[in-house]
Amino acid sequence: MPSRYSFAELMKRVFRIDALECAKCGSERRWIAAITSGETIAKILDHLEFPSVMTQPALS
Ligand SMILES: [Zn+2]
Numbered sequence: 785m786p787s788r789y790s791f792a793e794l795m796k797r798v799f800r801i802d803a804l805e806c807a808k809c810g811s812e813r814r815w816i817a818a819i820t821s822g823e824t825i826a827k828i829l830d831h832l833e834f835p836s837v838m839t840q841p842a843l844s
Contacts, residue, residue, distance in 0.1 A: 795803040804813045819825055829836035 789797065792803045795801055804815075805811075806813050819828070826836040
């Protein structure tokens with residue numbers, strides 16, 4: 785067992801999903817960048833019309 789796993793290997797082991805497989809065509813995605821700026825991430829998510837703000841879970 786390797787002592788270090790890649791992010792994709794960990795996703796596959798824990799969630800049983802292939803993070804590098806394209807959901808549309810099934811081909812392998814390529815890693816092109818790691819974005820660490822919260823402001824940049826929010827801009828990208830907003831542009832893609834994905835939620836960029838954490839919401840509080842509803843109390844039951
Ligand atoms: Zn594809």
